[in-house]
């Protein structure tokens with residue numbers, strides 16, 4: 001069976017490797033001159049800056065991505081930093097276990113109840129913000145939960161259901177994380193490129209050929225190429241355009257049009273001094289925009305020139321006034337990092353929105369990888385599995401897809 005994969009993002013490459021492992025003959029088409037999409041590195045003055053992801057695998061060696069990588073024998077090392085995360089509150093860093101120190105006895109009891117519900121509860125359709133407000137009026141609880149959602153999902157807790165937030169925290173409790181791939185995101189992409197037979201760069205797919213409700217191939221540079229299966233890693237909206245909206249039921253078209261992206265701002269910073277001094281995530285609940293920072297160089301020195309650290313800050317995009325949003329992010333960085341202007345140099349500020357977002361679909365929106373068109377499937381961050389963040393959600397769905405079609 002011949003498969004065309006459109007797009008060489010992590011979703012496309014994982015699909016290609018796992019399908020090849022099952023005996024399919026796979027061709028990957030990528031419009032850009034490099035593979036990896038929003039999960040690879042750009043080398044700049046010796047720093048390995050990422051095109052998107054924060055050089056982290058959400059559940060380290062225990063998650064779905066690690067499982068998929070192991071399945072195809074990808075040669076990549078993922079290191080799990082300790083502590084995994086800390087919270088910067090009132091100029092001090094707290095581990096999760098130290099957080100109760102911040103609260104009165106009454107709030108401590110509420111916190112214990114909330115943590116128990118996060119572990120054993122189910123949640124529902126109401127937003128996590130509403131859910132939390134019913135359990136406590138303490139503003140700091142809200143801010144802590146919001147910084148986690150802002151860093152991990154690039155949304156606020158008013159934008160996610162309590163059901164989805166609780167599924168995610170259950171997986172964090174069970175699978176832990178994050179992990180850092182040595183060599184950054186690109187190390188994972190390179191390990192997959194070593195396995196996939198045919199990846200064609202600078203080959204933009206212009207059309208998915210559909211006949212009688214069935215995908216039968218693709219069109220590239222005016223040439224028709226025929227395949228048994230087409231796997232699209234370009235997102236639900238773009239897939240619809242490539243295959244022609246007229247080929248889908250109206251209800252499907254409107255459900256795709258209504259999907260909302262998660263948008264964000266990332267700042268990549270160089271420093272000669274370590275700023276965080278650990279490899280996990282520093283969540284910043286008191287900041288106005290920045291949800292957290294990481295310093296991957298505390299674990300992986302290969303991604304910065306000798307003697308330098310690479311710090312990354314992430315903030316969800318809260319409005320379409322990008323200039324103002326950037327200035328609020330920079331104001332936060334000045335407050336969070338001591339002597340920011342003196343010790344740090346901003347290498348790159350990236351805004352992820354519209355067609356190049358953080359997530360093509362906000363976490364918790366469930367869309368199937370099957371489409372109404374036979375033999376056409378969607379992978380990537382538009383069809384993530386519920387309860388699984390970022391590339392974990394992508395990998396989980398790709399593993400399921402491969403079982404379905406093989």
Ligand SMILES: Cc1cc2nc3c(=O)[nH]c(=O)nc-3n(C[C@H](O)[C@H](O)[C@H](O)COP(=O)(O)OP(=O)(O)OC[C@H]3O[C@@H](n4cnc5c(N)ncnc54)[C@H](O)[C@@H]3O)c2cc1C
Pocket residue numbers: 006007008009010011012029030031032035036037038039051052053054055056057058203204205206233234238264265266314352357358359379380381382389390391392394
């Ligand atoms: C700021 C930020 C921080 C993040 N942090 C993390 C993190 O730390 N950990 C984590 O796990 N995830 C993180 N993510 C999310 C992660 O980067 C994405 O979920 C993931 O990279 C998406 O992969 P994908 O395969 O769905 O899509 P993409 O990476 O977008 O790949 C799609 C590919 O398709 C190609 N393409 C598009 N159209 C065509 C066409 N017509 N023909 C051929 N090729 C085409 C594109 O060029 C691209 O290469 C982050 C994202 C951002 C933006």
